Amino acid sequence: MRRLDLALGALLAVFAAIFPLLVNAYWLHVMIIGMMFAIMAASWSLLAGYAGQFSFGHMGFVAVGGYTAALLATDLGLPLPLGMLAGVIASALLGGVIGWTCLRMSGPYLAIFTMAFSEVLRIIIVTEVEVTGGAGGMTVPQLFHAPTDFPYYYLILALLIVSVGGMMLVVASRWGLFFRAIRENEQAAAAAGVKVTRFRIIAFAIASSLAGLAGTFYAPYIGILTPDVASQDQMGLVVAMAIVGGMESLPGAVAGAIAVEFLVEALRSYGQWRLVLFGALLLFTMRFARNGLLAPGWFRLRGLVAPRAAGLGPEAAD
Amino acid sequence: MLDYILIQAANGLVIGVLFALIATGLTIIFSILKIVNFAHGEIYMVGGYFGYYVITLLGVPPFPAVFVAMALTFLFSIGIERGLLTPLYSPSIERKADYGILITFGLSVFLRNIAIIIFGPFPLRPPSFLEGNLVIGGLIVSDDRLVAAGGGILLLAGLIYFLNRTVWGQALNAVSQSRESASIVGINSERMYMLAFGVGGALAGGAGALIAPIYSLSPSMGLVPDTQAFVIVILGGLGSVSGTIIAALVLGLSENLFIALLPDPSRGPSYANAFGLFIMMLVLLFRPTGIFGRQHVAMD
Amino acid sequence: MSAAPPLIEAIRLAKHFGGIFAVDHLDFAVHEGELVGLIGPNGSGKTTTINLLTGHLRLDGGGVRVRGHAVGGLPASGFAGLGVGRTFQITQLFSRMSVLENMLVPGLARPRAHREAVVREARRHLEFLGLAALENLAAKNLSGGQQKLLELGRALMLEPKILFLDEPFAGVNPYLRDEIIRFVQTLHADGRTFVIVDHDLDAIQRLVHRLVVMSRGKKIADGPLAAVRENQDVIKAYSGT
Numbered sequence: 001m002r003r004l005d006l007a008l009g010a011l012l013a014v015f016a017a018i019f020p021l022l023v024n025a026y027w028l029h030v031m032i033i034g035m036m037f038a039i040m041a042a043s044w045s046l047l048a049g050y051a052g053q054f055s056f057g058h059m060g061f062v063a064v065g066g067y068t069a070a071l072l073a074t075d076l077g078l079p080l081p082l083g084m085l086a087g088v089i090a091s092a093l094l095g096g097v098i099g100w101t102c103l104r105m106s107g108p109y110l111a112i113f114t115m116a117f118s119e120v121l122r123i124i125i126v127t128e129v130e131v132t133g134g135a136g137g138m139t140v141p142q143l144f145h146a147p148t149d150f151p152y153y154y155l156i157l158a159l160l161i162v163s164v165g166g167m168m169l170v171v172a173s174r175w176g177l178f179f180r181a182i183r184e185n186e187q188a189a190a191a192a193g194v195k196v197t198r199f200r201i202i203a204f205a206i207a208s209s210l211a212g213l214a215g216t217f218y219a220p221y222i223g224i225l226t227p228d229v230a231s232q233d234q235m236g237l238v239v240a241m242a243i244v245g246g247m248e249s250l251p252g253a254v255a256g257a258i259a260v261e262f263l264v265e266a267l268r269s270y271g272q273w274r275l276v277l278f279g280a281l282l283l284f285t286m287r288f289a290r291n292g293l294l295a296p297g298w299f300r301l302r303g304l305v306a307p308r309a310a311g312l313g314p315e316a317a318d
Numbered sequence: 319m320l321d322y323i324l325i326q327a328a329n330g331l332v333i334g335v336l337f338a339l340i341a342t343g344l345t346i347i348f349s350i351l352k353i354v355n356f357a358h359g360e361i362y363m364v365g366g367y368f369g370y371y372v373i374t375l376l377g378v379p380p381f382p383a384v385f386v387a388m389a390l391t392f393l394f395s396i397g398i399e400r401g402l403l404t405p406l407y408s409p410s411i412e413r414k415a416d417y418g419i420l421i422t423f424g425l426s427v428f429l430r431n432i433a434i435i436i437f438g439p440f441p442l443r444p445p446s447f448l449e450g451n452l453v454i455g456g457l458i459v460s461d462d463r464l465v466a467a468g469g470g471i472l473l474l475a476g477l478i479y480f481l482n483r484t485v486w487g488q489a490l491n492a493v494s495q496s497r498e499s500a501s502i503v504g505i506n507s508e509r510m511y512m513l514a515f516g517v518g519g520a521l522a523g524g525a526g527a528l529i530a531p532i533y534s535l536s537p538s539m540g541l542v543p544d545t546q547a548f549v550i551v552i553l554g555g556l557g558s559v560s561g562t563i564i565a566a567l568v569l570g571l572s573e574n575l576f577i578a579l580l581p582d583p584s585r586g587p588s589y590a591n592a593f594g595l596f597i598m599m600l601v602l603l604f605r606p607t608g609i610f611g612r613q614h615v616a617m618d
Numbered sequence: 619m620s621a622a623p624p625l626i627e628a629i630r631l632a633k634h635f636g637g638i639f640a641v642d643h644l645d646f647a648v649h650e651g652e653l654v655g656l657i658g659p660n661g662s663g664k665t666t667t668i669n670l671l672t673g674h675l676r677l678d679g680g681g682v683r684v685r686g687h688a689v690g691g692l693p694a695s696g697f698a699g700l701g702v703g704r705t706f707q708i709t710q711l712f713s714r715m716s717v718l719e720n721m722l723v724p725g726l727a728r729p730r731a732h733r734e735a736v737v738r739e740a741r742r743h744l745e746f747l748g749l750a751a752l753e754n755l756a757a758k759n760l761s762g763g764q765q766k767l768l769e770l771g772r773a774l775m776l777e778p779k780i781l782f783l784d785e786p787f788a789g790v791n792p793y794l795r796d797e798i799i800r801f802v803q804t805l806h807a808d809g810r811t812f813v814i815v816d817h818d819l820d821a822i823q824r825l826v827h828r829l830v831v832m833s834r835g836k837k838i839a840d841g842p843l844a845a846v847r848e849n850q851d852v853i854k855a856y857s858g859t
Contacts, residue, residue, distance in 0.1 A: 120596060120599070124592065240427075
């Protein structure tokens with residue numbers, strides 16, 4: 001199996017590297033958006049799926065990252081990369097604070113609280129028109145001045161690899177074990193010596209910093225930042241991506257995000273119907289395929305392919 | 319100035335009554351099914367549209383249309399319960415609380431989007447219940463608002479009677495306290511879940527139909543009541559009908575007074591919603607189960 | 619009796635719910651190497667006492683000392699870190715994690731724990747408890763008795779000095795009951811201290827040297843097994859007069 005994994009990985013790497021050359025500008029844009037959502041979906045999946053903290057405030061952190069970077073760049077003239085770093089730090093800190101305030105809340109209370117947090121943030125952004133441009137949004141300077149989106153593509157690819165790779169390392173480590181223990185049974189986790197407080201805050205901080213990261217990319221890439229980024233509809237989109245991809249699979253969330261984004265774009269001609277479609281898809285997946293569609297589908301596919309892989313060499317025997 | 323405050327207070331009370339309807343529905347659903355219905359605001363929206371179409375397509379007069387809309391919303395809610403919520407009752411599904419959260423959240427997104435297609439994105443306004451205004455000195459309240467508040471109070475009174483005096487209502491009460499004991503006494507829990515979700519949805523739908531002539535209908539009108547309803551049930555206590563009603567009135571009143579008293583008129587209305595949310599966040603911080611709430615029992 | 623401070627000590631411990639004292643100013647000390655039974659009619663406050671002594675409930679009055687040091691506000695994870703282990707009345711496992719993973723959680727939560735060493739230790743404990751073959755099974759797929767043993771194993775991974783067992787014999791078949799008694803005896807002989815709460819007086823009497831009896835939040839008897847058995851107050855408490 002390892003030979004097959006390595007081969008697939010290499011293929012994927014090559015494909016990712018030359019992707020911009022394979023498609024036109026429109027689909028490149030779609031892929032970039034998809035990868036950006038992938039970071040949001042995967043980080044939400046880490047918080048909700050792995051650590052069991054169902055936060056509906058995730059998009060609030062995307063907004064924090066984006067607006068921090070944008071405001072520092074436009075109002076203070078800070079170079080954008082510095083603003084982006086500040087955005088990530090701001091989201092991480094705020095995420096830790098929210099995680100700390102939610103410590104005594106569980107399940108639906110946590111969901112309601114985080115949803116409220118996101119809404120309050122959105123309302124503040126909409127109302128403080130002089131600072132943020134209100135509902136109309138604010139323009140954000142560009143990061144690159146190239147004729148194509150290639151630099152953006154490679155940047156988001158790098159960010160995606162670093163963030164998802166980082167999260168996968170965390171999940172495979174003892175921290176991942178602690179997150180899952182907290183999700184399974186918080187009381188037992190505490191009795192087992194897991195510092196529940198610390199790890200819930202850590203989970204929030206990691207997830208929100210990555211959401212903020214996605215936000216700091218979003219702002220200069222799109223060029224305009226509106227409070228809608230923190231809306232519940234956007235949250236629903238990210239949740240759908242994570243669920244379709246598979247709630248406990250980080251690569252699944254990535255695949256789900258890219259797949260849903262491409263689906264949404266491919267069906268653009270259907271107008272409003274495509275949003276209905278993906279809403280129905282979300283409901284269908286939740287109702288009948290709780291472990292997602294993509295991750296379990298992938299494992300089944302591998303199971304089918306494995307017998308053939310046995311012929312590739314002695315080490316494929318596992 | 320005093321007149322302005324009085325008007326705002328009166329409006330606040332009207333809103334409070336309607337919030338009470340919505341939030342009580344949410345609290346009943348939580349008591350029986352042990353889930354927080356994140357799609358509650360959308361059911362409210364659907365009820366409002368049912369009312370509109372019943373008036374315009376079937377020619378039913380506005381006030382009776384509210385009750386027809388409630389009946390339709392009742393059936394609609396039961397349909398949702400049968401279609402999406404039955405996994406909550408089967409022993410083989412894990413993490414029921416998570417499922418409840420995600421499926422109702424997904425439902426809310428779905429309903430919002432399909433409403434845009436079916437009803438169109440532009441606001442619709444059904445005809446008034448009663449044209450005209452009530453004028454007492456400097457206090458002016460539209461008759462529509464009076465009818466809405468009156469209808470709301472009627473429905474709430476009916477609900478309280480239903481819960482305390484009828485067999486079905488008492489059965490619901492029993493199930494909310496202990497599912498096992500209720501089934502031992504012969505109460506069919508599945509029917510109770512259907513009833514609870516149906517009644518909860520019908521209350522929200524009724525509120526939607528009552529409020530429609532005043533504020534108009536739009537597919538996204540469920541978003542604000544969604545979050546407001548949460549504020550109310552958290553303040554009043556998830557699972558406590560009386561606490562919810564009181565909290566709703568207090569919230570409606572205080573939010574409108576907040577607008578009236580805030581010096582900056584451009585920011586007032588926006589921040590009114592944030593104010594409620596902020597209060598809720600504070601409450602959750604210090605009392606994670608709400609002010610009057612009982613410890614909520616997990617579904618499994 | 620050694621002059622060392624008790625391993626764990628409750629000093630005028632109090633906890634009330636509503637207006638009622640579930641634990642009413644309890645004084646209770648356990649020294650290293652003891653095997654103590656904590657019994658009493660239902661509602662006497664036994665489980666609440668354990669919860670207070672392991673950080674799962676906040677004290678309303680009094681204090682807890684571990685080896686002489688006050689540990690009042692420590693959370694449950696803190697007590698676990700001090701070597702205070704416990705099992706629960708209703709087994710609390712990490713249902714969707716494997717048996718081995720259930721054991722690894724407390725093992726890796728210890729400071730300076732190395733994975734290979736922890737895995738070896740976990741396997742050793744699983745072997746001792748007879749669960750070795752089930753290593754990769756999800757915890758929820760174990761039988762009730764196996765789950766109880768896994769919970770014990772998980773507590774052992776803390777390298778506990780003292781173990782509070784909350785109703786280990788509840789609903790357990792006679793064969794498993796004897797197994798649990800043997801395990802406890804072996805572990806005790808290895809130097810671990812035990813406090814066992816249960817209603818199975820037969821099993822308790824086979825195990826413990828000292829018996830503490832609670833009734834309505836207060837301690838009504840505390841001493842060697844034989845003496846307590848004869849105690850009139852105890853008999854009265856159980857017969858409900």
